[in-house]
Amino acid sequence: MSETVLQLKNVTIYQGGNMVLSEVNFELQKGDFVYLIGKTGSGKSSFMKTLYGDLELTEGEGSVVGFNLRTIKEKDIPFLRRKLGIVFQDFKLLPDRTINGNLEFVLKATGWKEKDKIKDRIEQVLDKVGMKTKGFKFPHELSGGEQQRIAIARALLNDPELILADEPTGNLDPQTSIEVMEVLQDINKNGNTILMATHDYALLLKYPSKTLKCDENKVFEVVQRKTS
Numbered sequence: 001m002s003e004t005v006l007q008l009k010n011v012t013i014y015q016g017g018n019m020v021l022s023e024v025n026f027e028l029q030k031g032d033f034v035y036l037i038g039k040t041g042s043g044k045s046s047f048m049k050t051l052y053g054d055l056e057l058t059e060g061e062g063s064v065v066g067f068n069l070r071t072i073k074e075k076d077i078p079f080l081r082r083k084l085g086i087v088f089q090d091f092k093l094l095p096d097r098t099i100n101g102n103l104e105f106v107l108k109a110t111g112w113k114e115k116d117k118i119k120d121r122i123e124q125v126l127d128k129v130g131m132k133t134k135g136f137k138f139p140h141e142l143s144g145g146e147q148q149r150i151a152i153a154r155a156l157l158n159d160p161e162l163i164l165a166d167e168p169t170g171n172l173d174p175q176t177s178i179e180v181m182e183v184l185q186d187i188n189k190n191g192n193t194i195l196m197a198t199h200d201y202a203l204l205l206k207y208p209s210k211t212l213k214c215d216e217n218k219v220f221e222v223v224q225r226k227t228s
């Protein structure tokens with residue numbers, strides 16, 4: 001039976017008092033991989049921010065990983081984010097500590113206490129992104145693609161019900177983008193649900209999947225046609 005991870009009904013999204021998207025209706029099921037595309041300024045980031053509680057939902061109904069976006073309290077947003085894995089274009093790793101230190105920081109902040117369990121979990125997620133040997137390095141000692149893999153590993157730490165990736169390949173060259181995309185595809189095959197905002201059409205062609213488009217203040221599903 002399919003399990004709904006995210007549901008939006010008749011949602012309107014505002015930024016600074018201006019309407020960005022309206023009449024948004026969308027459902028995501030466990031195990032899906034969905035792209036969110038659209039021109040710059042079309043509302044992709046606003047859409048993502050609404051899902052992780054960075055933009056308040058004031059119109060319509062929305063639920064994400066069991067949280068009601070309309071009624072969620074500020075104090076509960078960290079608990080929502082604990083069930084999400086969020087990946088950004090600019091990696092957002094802490095520069096003053098190693099990769100292990102970055103991952104340990106997140107685990108400790110989310111209630112992990114036992115040293116052995118922390119160490120094991122860090123090894124597991126680094127293994128999932130093919131970076132098992134890089135834990136001792138500092139972020140600046142890694143390439144952009146490697147840093148993004150670490151950011152994906154960080155997103156996986158608490159076994160998220162949904163991964164939100166906002167332009168995860170936006171800072172990477174085409175070959176490195178493919179490598180990062182392979183990692184995202186792998187973790188999707190292993191059961192993780194992923195919503196990925198991107199403007200990289202080459203990736204969409206290489207890895208076709210359900211696609212939503214933001215355009216003229218609306219979000220609609222794009223029907224992909226086979227070119228052959």
Ligand SMILES: Nc1ncnc2c1ncn2[C@@H]1O[C@H](COP(=O)(O)OP(=O)(O)OP(=O)(O)O)[C@@H](O)[C@H]1O
Pocket residue numbers: 015016020038039040041042043044045046047199214
């Ligand atoms: N903090 C803000 N205050 C007011 N308006 C904003 C704010 N952030 C974004 N906007 C506006 O909201 C609209 C949607 O922006 P958003 O960042 O969601 O677009 P996007 O599709 O993610 O674009 P990009 O691909 O460039 O990141 C734009 O018109 C933008 O100027």
